[in-house]
Each structure stands twice: as C-alpha cells, then as structure tokens.
Amino acid sequence: MTTLVICEKPSQAKNVIAALGSTYGQILPCQGHLLRLETPGEVKPEWKNWNQDILTPPNGLYGHVPDEGSGKPPRLARIKQALKTAKAVIIATDCDREGQGIGQSILHLLNYRGPVKRAMFTAEDAVTLRNAFSAAKSNTEYETLYQAFVARQQADQIYNLTLTRVATTVLRAPGTDGVIGVGRVKTPTLGILCKREKEILAFKSSEYFEIIMEVTGRTGSATLKHAPSDKDRIVDPSVAEIILSAAKAFTGPISVITERKSRRPPQPYDLPALEQRANTLWGWTVKKTDEIAQELYEEFNLTTYPRAEAQYLPETMIPEIPALVRQLNEIQAYSQCAVAEIRTGADGIFCDKKLAGISHFAIIPNVNCPGGFAATAAKLNADQAKLFDLIARRFLAGVAPDYVYDQTTLTANVPTPQRPDTTSATFTTSGARAIHLGWKAIETDIDEEEEAPIPSLQDGDMVRATEATLAAKWTEPPKRYTEAGLIKAMKDAWKFIQDPAERERLKEAKGLGTPATRSAIIEGLKHQRQVHVQNKNLVPTPAGMLIYDVFMEVAPVIVDPGATARMEARLDDILKGTASAQQVISEISRQAAWITQRITQSTTRVDLAASKKTKAAHGAKTAATGPKSRPATPPRSAQDSSAPKRATQPAKTRTTQPPPANCIFLRVPQSQGFDAHKLGAKLDHQSGRYWIPGSMNRRPFQEKGWL
Incomplete structure (x- = not known):
C-alpha cells in the first residue's frame, strides 16, 4: 500500500525520515500554510472597493486557494502528485489546531477521499516519533480540532478585515492616507501600550x-x-x-x-524569552531576533525549531543529552562543560507534563547538527554567533550543578x-x-x-x-514597554483581565498571539504609525492614542484582551462538541456588525501622518454612507491592509543633551510651558517633557500640581 506522510515543515520531515526511514511511505513537507483564504475581492468583486460591509462570504466560508509565497507552489505540486497514487495518508504536522489545519485543508482542497490517519507528537526525537506513528489514530477523531482551526481562521478574516476597512474609511481624516489596522490580537496589544501611556501621563510623583x-x-x-x-x-x-x-x-x-x-539554573529559552533577552542585552528588535534564530535553525541546523512555546524539554530526550554536551565540547568556549544533573518535573528542565498539547519544546543546540558544532559555528557572523552562544550557554547551564x-x-x-x-x-x-x-x-x-x-x-x-x-x-511613574517588555506583557496578557475564568483561559492560551506572530504584530503597529520607538521604548503615536480613545468610547471590546480569552473559550466549545464552527463564525460576524455600527457613529477623524484630531463637518453625510470628500484609495488587496499608500517624511528632531539620570520629570500642561520655564524647568525636546535637577527646590512645582 502506498502511503503519503505530510509534515508541516522541511526540518520536521527530516526528523521523521531519520527516525522512520520509509517504513510508513513517502514523506513530504509543507512550508507552513501552503494555502491561504480567498480575499474578499475574490469572493465578491464589489468588495475590492473598501466600504463598511461585513465581509462574511455569501456561503458562510472563504475558500482555500494555493499560496503563491516563495517556495510554496512546488511543495504543493509534489503533494498533489503524490496523492494521485496514495492509498492512504498520515498527517504528521504539529499537534495543535494550526497544524491540523495545515494538513487537513490540503486534503480537502485536493479532494482526497482515501483513508487518513493522524500522528500526534510534541517532540521530534526518534523514540517519540516511532511511538507516535505506531499509535496513529483515524483522522476523524480530530475533526473537532480541524473545525476549531476553521472557526479561528475564518473569524479572524471576517473580524480583522471588516473592522480595518470600517475604521479606515470612517475614522481617517479627509484627504489623508494610511490604514487604521484593526486586529483581534493587534488592537488589544495597542491597548496595552496606550493604557500604560495614560498611567504615565496621569501619574503624580510623591x-x-x-x-x-x-x-x-x-x-x-x-x-x-x-x-x-x-x-x-x-x-x-x-x-x-x-x-x-x-x-x-x-x-x-x-x-x-x-x-x-x-x-x-534558569529554564532554557522559548522564543518569547529569547526575544526578551536579546532586546535587553543588545537592544535587538523582536524581528531581528526572530530572523537570526531562523537562520541558525534553517541555514546552519545549529539549533532546534525557534518558534518554541515552552521552556521545557521532553523526557525522551534525556538519553541524548550526554552526546549533545560532548559535541558542544568541540567548541573551545564550552570544552569544560559536562552533564552534572538531569532535572525533571515542573521545577526542572525535562517535563512531559509541561509539554502536553504544545507543539514545540525549548530552543537548544541541535544534536543532529551536520558537520559538527565547531566547524558550523565557525561560519557564523557576529550576530549569529552571539545568539547561538546565548542559546548554548542557557542549555549547558541547565545540566550544570546548582x-x-x-x-x-x-x-x-x-x-x-x-x-x-x-x-x-x-x-x-x-x-x-x-x-x-x-x-x-x-x-x-x-x-x-x-x-x-x-x-x-x-x-x-x-x-x-x-x-x-x-x-x-x-515615586516614579510606570515604565514604558520595551519590545522585550511588550512581548512579556502579551504572553502574560491574562494579568490585565479581571474575570477569573477569562484570566485562566487566556493563561492557558499563552496570552495574545503566538511566538510565531508577535513579532509581526509589533512590526505592524509600527508600520501603520500607531506606535513608534523612542529611546528603545515602544510609545503610542498621537494617532495611536486617538485610535485607542475612539475604540474605548464606542466599543471597548476591540482593545480588550478578554475578547481573546472569550474566543479561545468558544474554540474549546467546538473541541468539546458543544458548539459548531459555523456558530462561532456567525457570532464573530454579528460582533463585527455591532462594532461597525458603533464606529460609524464617531465624529473623530485621525490623520495618521500629522496625528491630529478633527471633527466631521456639520451637515456632512454620516460615516455609514461614507464621506465623499475622502479621496484616498485603500490598498489594492484587503489582505495587504498594513501598507499605507505612501510613506511620510520623518519629522526633524532637535539634537540636545539628554536630561541627567537624577533629574525629576514634571507634568506640565502644554499651555503652561512658559511658566515652567520661568521657574527654572528645562524642556527635553526628545520626549517633550519638562524636568528639573534632583537637587532643585521642588516646592514651587508641587504647588503648581506638576509633581
């Protein structure tokens, strides 16, 4: 019998081949999602022009079509060709709902009707893979997992694209360009930053x-x-x-x-922890860390899969550890390291219970590095070498003495x-x-x-x-978030929720976004001019603050991290069989319609370039019909909603000496700047805030209410 094994990515396929050979048939990898959803304009031609329509397809679902991304069409073509002769299929993608969707959606698109099994595993060592394939079950047992994927993907498409179009066509100031991007994860992330900024502005030092x-x-x-x-x-x-x-x-x-x-010792790195550490040590952006980690994994095979979502290793890996450490000893910097202690359980490093339901374990050096660590590490550039050293030392520390x-x-x-x-x-x-x-x-x-x-x-x-x-x-105001701090806040977003059940559900879901998406979310906020970087801190732009204020006024649910917890709870209901994918999609569509109605009532207008607040002209048409004075055209593709029509010129900044470390910042209203200057305060042009030396008499400033 000819069997096709479908893996999620090339590295996974290599591990399966190394563990199983051709025992279960031909093994072919995807490259993440080989399919994408249709765009609104592909479903209904009239949706190519942006308006306030709710983008729910007439038949209820967007169809899947091949993704034209680099390297993806040939991989899909090979799977399609193999399915012509396959008598059976084993889906061996990641064990989560995205992995289920990657494999099963291909079989649906290519109309495969043969028997399908599902191999579930959370580690990719030989023992785990052999056990997973021998215990593979009928894929029908995972239908609710696939339906949860469908609901998540379809609901996000409807919600994100609908509200991005509505916010852009209604709230954008006439005669300006740019996109007011809205997302189920993106906008609550903006909310975290804006809430902190408001706390800073309202803070009174004592x-x-x-x-x-x-x-x-x-x-x-x-x-x-x-x-x-x-x-x-x-x-x-x-x-x-x-x-x-x-x-x-x-x-x-x-x-x-x-x-x-x-x-x-501290736990090995997952991707958020690695991003935070690189940002703290070297000021790297999350995007830079992700790119270099991917290079170490994909180009050099020096490390395990970087998009890790746990800081634990599988217990089945324990027998490999002495060999891995001996191979790392090839590198002079690690030549004296040895295995002194294997720590298991929740307080240790090796723990299967902590990996239950998780697709990717902690990032460590790859025991199967071809060519050896010393020869391969010698090929790294300076940044690659720094990140590899960080990963290697954290792993080696984990098996060293207390x-x-x-x-x-x-x-x-x-x-x-x-x-x-x-x-x-x-x-x-x-x-x-x-x-x-x-x-x-x-x-x-x-x-x-x-x-x-x-x-x-x-x-x-x-x-x-x-x-x-x-x-x-x-007393000092709360600190602004660095990229490292925001990644941690997104991962721990459950802390922003009051409802105990929702807190627990978002905690189980690992917060806002995933290790694979958080970098893109932060970059999207920057690109859409809702957030900018100031002295390594992420600061909402005036436009970003205004967008947040509008949403808090008309529909606070848009910026509420609890909405993600509620969505995860409904996806759980699909897994339990108490709700259907179509029910959840319909609920999201109704919510998008309610939010749309609320946004169209707002008279606030946002200039993303100048960040000005304006009011709709008296007697102008309501936003529900779309003001005709707004000539700017949205991007051609609804999925390309992050790209503004033209870039704005960066503002010129004045070069001044930064305030001293022991200074005290003041809360001076803009209209009272001259009074502050007369009392001896100085203006920091970088932040726009007035300050005084720490040794200066504070009483005049206290009396003004500026402290």
Missing part, C-alpha cells in the same frame, strides 16, 4: 524618605538602611526626622544570620520612642558569598544585581552609629 545608617563594632563596620515596603513608606518629614535622630544616637546589638542556599552560596542578613532595631505609630525602626543589609558557582560559571548573562560582600560583623556584636543620613526620594 516624596518619601529612607534613612541610611553607618555602624561600627569590634569586628568591623556595615551600612544599613531603613527602607519600608511601598505600602509603609515614610512620607511624613517629621517622622523621617525622628528616625534619623534616633539612628544618629544608636548604640546596641546587631543580629547577623547566615544561611546556606542553592539556586537552580549555584551554592551563603546569604548573610544584618539587622539592627533602632528604638524610636517619639514615633506615634511604632517604637522602633528596623535597619537591614545583606550580602552573599559564593560557595560553588555551578551553572553561574556558564550562564554569565543573567539579570541580577551584583551581590554585596558579607560584612565582617558577628552576631550579637555591640555596634554604634558613626553616621546617619536622610535620603529624600520620589
């Missing part, structure tokens, strides 16, 4: 105090600090002065406690009988001494403050204060 005390005893000295937690901060200057006076006069015992501790250290904490209780709330103030400091570096000798690029040395004082020593000082500090 003063608080910490007290620092130098003490000396018979065996040494130490610097201790009284710095209560945020909720107990000292905000009353008179209380701070009482504690300061008591500290200056302090003589008494000091407590010194030393504990032996150990710390396990970091062992002594943690010492010094505590002095200073009597403060004059305080109205308590009779003492606790001053503390701590330090650490490494006993065994373990994995820290390998994994050097870690986000940790340098550990202070342990002071030489002994437990119970009598000490006296030699100096005490008062440190006046000011």
Whole structure:
C-alpha cells in the first residue's frame, strides 16, 4: 500500500525520515500554510472597493486557494502528485489546531477521499516519533480540532478585515492616507501600550524618605538602611526626622544570620524569552531576533525549531543529552562543560507534563547538527554567533550543578520612642558569598544585581552609629514597554483581565498571539504609525492614542484582551462538541456588525501622518454612507491592509543633551510651558517633557500640581 506522510515543515520531515526511514511511505513537507483564504475581492468583486460591509462570504466560508509565497507552489505540486497514487495518508504536522489545519485543508482542497490517519507528537526525537506513528489514530477523531482551526481562521478574516476597512474609511481624516489596522490580537496589544501611556501621563510623583545608617563594632563596620515596603513608606518629614535622630544616637546589638542556599539554573529559552533577552542585552528588535534564530535553525541546523512555546524539554530526550554536551565540547568556549544533573518535573528542565498539547519544546543546540558544532559555528557572523552562544550557554547551564552560596542578613532595631505609630525602626543589609558557582560559571548573562560582600560583623556584636543620613526620594511613574517588555506583557496578557475564568483561559492560551506572530504584530503597529520607538521604548503615536480613545468610547471590546480569552473559550466549545464552527463564525460576524455600527457613529477623524484630531463637518453625510470628500484609495488587496499608500517624511528632531539620570520629570500642561520655564524647568525636546535637577527646590512645582 502506498502511503503519503505530510509534515508541516522541511526540518520536521527530516526528523521523521531519520527516525522512520520509509517504513510508513513517502514523506513530504509543507512550508507552513501552503494555502491561504480567498480575499474578499475574490469572493465578491464589489468588495475590492473598501466600504463598511461585513465581509462574511455569501456561503458562510472563504475558500482555500494555493499560496503563491516563495517556495510554496512546488511543495504543493509534489503533494498533489503524490496523492494521485496514495492509498492512504498520515498527517504528521504539529499537534495543535494550526497544524491540523495545515494538513487537513490540503486534503480537502485536493479532494482526497482515501483513508487518513493522524500522528500526534510534541517532540521530534526518534523514540517519540516511532511511538507516535505506531499509535496513529483515524483522522476523524480530530475533526473537532480541524473545525476549531476553521472557526479561528475564518473569524479572524471576517473580524480583522471588516473592522480595518470600517475604521479606515470612517475614522481617517479627509484627504489623508494610511490604514487604521484593526486586529483581534493587534488592537488589544495597542491597548496595552496606550493604557500604560495614560498611567504615565496621569501619574503624580510623591516624596518619601529612607534613612541610611553607618555602624561600627569590634569586628568591623556595615551600612544599613531603613527602607519600608511601598505600602509603609515614610512620607511624613517629621517622622523621617525622628528616625534619623534616633539612628544618629544608636548604640546596641546587631543580629547577623547566615544561611546556606542553592539556586537552580534558569529554564532554557522559548522564543518569547529569547526575544526578551536579546532586546535587553543588545537592544535587538523582536524581528531581528526572530530572523537570526531562523537562520541558525534553517541555514546552519545549529539549533532546534525557534518558534518554541515552552521552556521545557521532553523526557525522551534525556538519553541524548550526554552526546549533545560532548559535541558542544568541540567548541573551545564550552570544552569544560559536562552533564552534572538531569532535572525533571515542573521545577526542572525535562517535563512531559509541561509539554502536553504544545507543539514545540525549548530552543537548544541541535544534536543532529551536520558537520559538527565547531566547524558550523565557525561560519557564523557576529550576530549569529552571539545568539547561538546565548542559546548554548542557557542549555549547558541547565545540566550544570546548582549555584551554592551563603546569604548573610544584618539587622539592627533602632528604638524610636517619639514615633506615634511604632517604637522602633528596623535597619537591614545583606550580602552573599559564593560557595560553588555551578551553572553561574556558564550562564554569565543573567539579570541580577551584583551581590554585596558579607560584612565582617558577628552576631550579637555591640555596634554604634558613626553616621546617619536622610535620603529624600520620589515615586516614579510606570515604565514604558520595551519590545522585550511588550512581548512579556502579551504572553502574560491574562494579568490585565479581571474575570477569573477569562484570566485562566487566556493563561492557558499563552496570552495574545503566538511566538510565531508577535513579532509581526509589533512590526505592524509600527508600520501603520500607531506606535513608534523612542529611546528603545515602544510609545503610542498621537494617532495611536486617538485610535485607542475612539475604540474605548464606542466599543471597548476591540482593545480588550478578554475578547481573546472569550474566543479561545468558544474554540474549546467546538473541541468539546458543544458548539459548531459555523456558530462561532456567525457570532464573530454579528460582533463585527455591532462594532461597525458603533464606529460609524464617531465624529473623530485621525490623520495618521500629522496625528491630529478633527471633527466631521456639520451637515456632512454620516460615516455609514461614507464621506465623499475622502479621496484616498485603500490598498489594492484587503489582505495587504498594513501598507499605507505612501510613506511620510520623518519629522526633524532637535539634537540636545539628554536630561541627567537624577533629574525629576514634571507634568506640565502644554499651555503652561512658559511658566515652567520661568521657574527654572528645562524642556527635553526628545520626549517633550519638562524636568528639573534632583537637587532643585521642588516646592514651587508641587504647588503648581506638576509633581
């Protein structure tokens, strides 16, 4: 019997061939999605021109057509030819709904009617693959998984394209160009950035105090600090002065406690963690990290599949680890590394339970690297070598010994009988001494403050204060998101949801977007001029803020991460058989219609280039019929909704010295800039905010309400 095995990508096909040979028949790879959905204009010619129609096809579904992307037509042609003689098919794509859709939609398009089985696996080592193929089930058992894929793909097409057209034709200012892109994932991501920006703009800094005390005893000295937690901060200057006076006069015992501790290594990288790390270390964009990670995987075969969505490895891989480490020893930088500990379970690195239902495990060096690591790594350019080193060291740290250290904490209780709330103030400091570096000798690029040395004082020593000082500090606004921070916020978007059930569902769904799509979402927001980069931070443009304000006014659901959780819950209903794909698609169509009706009532107009807010002219036609004064034509293809008609010239910036690190930024209304200047504030032209030196008298600015 002639059998065709369909894999999702070439690397997967290579692994299946290496594990199974021709046991199950001919093995052919896709290249991700070889098919795309029809465009609205291909379904109805009148939809080539943008309007406020709800883009639900007359028969309810967009059809699949071959994707003309690079390299895809020949792969589809080979599968089509093989199906002519195939007596059976095994779908061996990724185990999620997208993988199911990639394989099964091809069989539907090519009208294959023979028997189909489904091999499910979350790792691609030989043992796992052999077990998966021997346990392959009839594909009919996964029909609800395919229907969930259909619902997700069709609903996103209807929702995203409909609302992008509506927002663009209704909200875009007359005589301007550009696209106001709306997406089920994209727009809540914009909402995360805009919500943070509003928190920053509304923030009012307040003063608080910490007290620092130098003490000396018979065996040494130490610097201790009284710095209560945020909720107990000292905000009353008179209380701070009482504690300061008591500290200056302090003589008494000091407590010194030393504990032996150990710390396990961090988890191997998944794609979001790798993106965050590269952004933090080197300022790389998410897109750059994704591209270089793909090169390491696809061009050099140095690493495993980069679009990983878990920071665990399958337990079936454990037998391969000694060989993998020995091969990495070929590279001089890793020649002394060895396998010291295999950590399993949820707190370890190898855990099958944590990989249940997940298609791709953590990114590590590829044990099957052809030509060996040393020879292949020598071909890398500087950026490729840096990223490979990051991945390799994180993996090697994972099988190295624990970091062992002594943690010492010094505590002095200073009597403060004059305080109205308590009779003492606790001053503390701590330090650490490494006993065994373990994995820290390998994994050097870690986000940790340098550990202070342990002071030489002994437990119970009598000490006296030699100096005490008062440190006046000011609360700081929330920080803007870097690309690394936004990737983390998208992954942890469940934290923005109040409803417990929705929080849990979005947490299970791994947040907004997927490791494979988040980079494109961020780049799309930049390209459509809703977000720009400022000092490595992602900042909403005035247009982006205005779009967010409009949506919050007319239909907050557009920017609500909870909408994704609700969508995932409905896709779960399809898997459970309590809802159909058509029901979910119809619900999304009705929601798009309701949102469209709400958007058309808005009188706000957005100029994406100048970011100005305008009002519709008195007596103008309503947005439901489309203002005729809007001459700009949307992009030719509805799917190319991210490309504005012409690029705008970047604004010229003034070159000035940046504010000093210890400065204090002010919240000065635009109309009061001259008053701020007269009081001695300076304008940072880069951010458009006024600031004063940290040593300057703040009271005049407090009285104005600018702090």
